[in-house]
Amino acid sequence: MRIQQFRLYTTDIQRGLLMENLKNRYVQIDPVWDRLRSEATEAIIADPAIGGFIHTSILQHSSFERALAHRIASKLASDEISQQTLRDICNEAISDDPEVANAARADVMAVVDRDPACNRYMHPLLYFKGFLAVQSYRVSNWLWVNGKKDMAYFFQMRTSEVFGIDIHPAAKIGKGLMIDHAHSIVIGETSVVGDNVSMLHSVTLGGTGKEDENRHPNIGDGVLIGAGAKVLGNIKIGSCCRIAAGSVVLQEIPPKKTVAGVPARIVGEAGCSTPSIKMDQILSSD
Secondary structure (H helix, E strand, O other): OHHHHHHHHHHHHHHHHHHHHHHHHHHHOOHHHHHHHHHHHHHHHHOHHHHHHHHHHHHOOOOHHHHHHHHHHHHHOOOOOOHHHHHHHHHHHHHHOOHHHHHHHHHHHHHHHHOOOOOOOHHHHHHOHHHHHHHHHHHHHHHHHOOOHHHHHHHHHHHHHHHOEEEOOOOEEOOOOEEOOOOOEEEOOOOEEOOOOEEOOOOEEEOOOOOOOOOOOEEOOOOEEOOOOEEEOOOEEOOOOEEOOOOEEOOOEOOOEEEEOOOOEEEEEOOOOOHHHHOOOOOOOO
16 A cells, blocks of 8 residues: 555656646747747858857857847947956846747747848847847846846946937837937837837937926837837827828827828828828828
């Protein structure tokens, strides 16, 4: 009887260890990271001259999180604060808040899905300054939320200097953001940007005065903002809207509308259920 009980007990232990092992293996599954490493290996074989850069940026790291911290730090480092110090800060932010890296994964997927010039998962991490600027912002936002505002301002300053993109650390930005041809982007302190938003170069989410409270736009999920568009003031842009290139939006826009002009007005429906993903910027002649 005791032998049978012992066997049942050991079987339970083995089953528990097996389940724990399977759980750990499941947690380690990371399709984005696996794809990045595979592409990196292929790229080095195809062009050994760039192998050192790709190996240092991707293959020498144990995880997507570590590679991300390295890339942010390597771009923002200066004589004022070393790469090692910035990498330690990035690693701390990513370890403390897993959503920093999870949002970065969603951003990688967004760029690959929406930008026809991007055909590899590793391209945003290595070459696309819009992606890198957003990830730098995500670390600065963690610093801001955790009371390290001076360091958050340093990240903002270096992001602006290096990438030409100015995102205040206090802004709230969702996952799956793509900034195409990123240049001269301004996102103000009290701005809110939802999930799966796409914007092109020279977009401003700005204020209209010197108010201390909410003074910047609230952009809903799935919005497409065309090149050179300005959205100004504490206004709500409804989910799945299209804002035409060069528009100046000064009033709230209901969901699923297309706006154009200076000042912008509603010129029709959004044209599809997911304008930020379809990326259709042609206005209907109807």
